[in-house]
Amino acid sequence: MQQATADDWFRTRRDDTRGAEALQAGLSRHAYGRHAHATYAVGFTERGSQSFWCRGARHRTQPGSVILFSPFDLHDGHATTDAGVVYRMLYLAPEPLSAALAELGPRHEIGFRDVVAEDPPLAAALFAYAHELDAGDDPFAAGERYLGLAATLMRHAGRRGRAEDAGHGAIAGLAARMREEMAERLTIEALAEGEGLGRFQLIRAFRRRFGLPPSEYLRAIRLEAAKGALARGIPPAEAAAEAGFTDQAHLTRLFKRAYGLTPAAYARQAGVPRLPRRT
Structure with missing residues (x-):
């Protein structure tokens, strides 16, 4: 795994009320090793392209592509070319997201059907919530943007795990x-x-x-x-x-x-x- 250099940068913001964290990063040489998150991790590519392995296949993004990791999806990641990549990710705790989605219908744990999607409205919803976390001065607006994001994520949601599965x-x-x-x-x-x-x-x-x-x-x-x-x-x-x-x-x-x-x-x-x- 290549180490982060002076050309790589990371910025984080937290929303403790909703158990969420926003990351904006620019990668040139840094490559993430294979890992998983205990949260949902959803984001989009702002500039450039990134490549990553997940669910047994390689994926590649372009500007505007949305990335959708369910909890514990193993993945890695790196910039596709020397031009690097700028992207945003939101790490969403499962419990608050499930509570929000329960108001819209599903009362089971969800998982995302696809890892990469071309969905401009979802990218816009991701950016709107991330922008409120960047500002950090309007909890009411942040809550509203979070719910808008949750509603937009529904179109990519499927059932995750079944109670009748063995064990x-x-x-x-x-x-x-x-x-x-x-x-x-x-x-x-x-x-x-x-x-x-x-x-x-x-x-x-x-x-x-x-x-x-x-x-x-x-x-x-x-x-x-x-x-x-x-x-x-x-x-x-x-x-x-x-x-x-x-x-x-x-x-x-x-x-x-x-x-x-x-x-x-x-x-x-x-x-x-x-x-x-x-x-």
Whole structure:
């Protein structure tokens, strides 16, 4: 994986009320390693082109292309040409998005059918919400833009996972346990025994449910937890321990692969003014 250079830049903004984060980035040489997010990740290409692997295929964007990652979609990414790429991504926590979508009909966990779409109205909705987060001074407008985005995302939504899938209940319980105990030194043997599953059975069922092995799931939720801790002002070393990483160096290596920034650099950006939490 190539490292970020002076030509690569990243800017983040947070909306704590709705559990969302906006990223705007310009990449020339930096390449993301394969990783997954615990959130929905939706965005669009502003200038240039980017290429990435996801769901067993390579994809390429053009200006205006919309990118749609469901939670735990494994992917990588890099600029397609030396001209680089400028793009925006919004990371949307599943619970608030599901609550908003439930008002429109679906009361199940959604997944996106396509990874790349040519949808100008959706790109416009993404930009409108991201623009409000950039400004950071109008929570009412941000809430309205968020709902507009949620409604526009509906056209790309499909059902994600089914309760009748084999092992669904056991895997749901296991995922909840991993979230609760992520700071502990978990092992595949202990998790399998706790759910009454064989180790191979656990891995197969986890792949069916989430599309990735349990180790990648655990890594994604630990990174998301560390990111939240950093945004609250917790020092990187403490954030690493709180999320279950071996040490700060372990967190830094995986954090840069997933987000392009070191934890310290992200913490500095997360300290910029952002929409206040609703009380």
